[in-house]
Amino acid sequence: MVAAALVLVTMVVSTTLAVQSMTRVRDDSVAYSNLQVAESGQDTFYARAVKANSFPTLRLSVLKTVARTESEARPRAVIDASSRLSTWLQTAGLRTFATSQGNATLSVASVSVRLVKETPSSFDYVLSTFDLLSAANVQQGGAKVRQTYSSAPRSLGLPPMPAALTSAPSVRASGSASVAGMSTAAYPDALKLPRPLTLSEAATLRSGVQSVLRTVDSDLSLLKPNDYVHITVGTQKAVARVDSVAEGVLKVTPSPTFFPSGVNALTLSANTPLDARVAVAAVQAYNSATKFLQLSHPEAYLPGDSVSVQVGSTSYSGTLGTKTTSGGVVGWTVNWSGQGPSSTAIPAGTTLRRRVHSVSSSGSLGGSGNISLTPSYEESAPNTRLANPSNEGLFKQIFGLDSATFYGSVPKIPSSNFNGQVDGLVVLEGNANLNNEKLCGSGILIVEGNLNINQNQNASCPEGFRGMIYVKGGSASVRGNLELLGGIVVEGNMSFEGTSIAGTGRKVTFDPNVLYEQLNLNAPHLLKVQSGSWRQQ
Incomplete structure (x- = not known):
């Protein structure tokens, strides 16, 4: 009896242990399946977002928040950004990912925003980073995987505008119309960064000595190694080479050539917007034998550009030849007028x-009247300077991207519904007739069709429009007193008249600062995975 009881107890214990073991195996298997599904949702998200070309819609998320203080505005902007992200996940079809084991559901876990503009009564933010949570519940228990992504705009630099007004087929001007380009003497050394740069701690600049600049809530995406920045403190200015760019940290070395004479050091204050500008295109190196110029931003130029450099008291002028690669570096050859500088004569950092030009066209310039075009106009521009609009050649030349990448996912506005107000990137569908609607605001206006403007600016919009107008596939007619600060490009169509400007007053004034600001503020964002941010919850 005792032996039988022991056998029975042993059997019960063995059975219990086996059941517990099987349960643990089953639970482990379920947990593993849940984790696999959750990981799949996270692992495939980036590829799915890129394939759908849907992420650029988020670059519209300039979060305008009305508030008395920044501490009051920021939480509201975070809520707004989170809501927009959630809507984007749903509308782009990215919220759910199906696997053979089950579905993963993605949701927004957290969001951070970056301040880009401040007025006495409002604050503008853009999306900076966000955490996505991928959850799976295949059977029981479930699993969650969290990943951090960053949202950063592409660096598109300065568009290589041939002129203040560029029209592919032809240009006609009449009346007292005025269009202004820019002479080499007036061309700026550096452009203001579209987003403020503020230091989290004070720093000191010394000639030839590397300095570490730690920033607060600053976007450094427009800066890259070997760029040159102009930093002004009071009446003193230093030109520094960018050595490295990391998350919120900028390392720079001031050039001895451009450091204030007799000044030992420049002190940069913390928590105060820094007067920092990026060189339009700084000379990094020059080879007098091959006449090859290595530039920080070679994309800002076109073949045949009239250029100049100032070395001490001597100015050298010439014409750009071809954009080429030498030793793995992209740059330009230059044909100097007369004696050119020696290889050692152009200090690194020189702009x-x-x-x-005021007007540029591959066709002709016609018209009559007391037209004011300064500094000059360019007609019969060769294709090397003015790309053919077919196959998006001209669009790519100006923006550096094709139209699908630049604005393909931006909701289009029927031209008949447009009220003339531009704030950021606006795409109009169909022929646009702006007669009663005053073109006002700032940003980039793209018209898919013909554009007709006949208006006079008034007190409600004294500054006119700041930015770029791009007429895609159509012609343009501008009458009245349009105040456009920036530039206009018209693809036109050979069956149309081309671009006509008439009437009195200023029509277009080229402004590289405005173009640089608006192109990069409205550039498509790049979605990036932050390394080391994966974690299971």
């Missing part, structure tokens, strides 16, 4: 200035 290569260019002349921007």
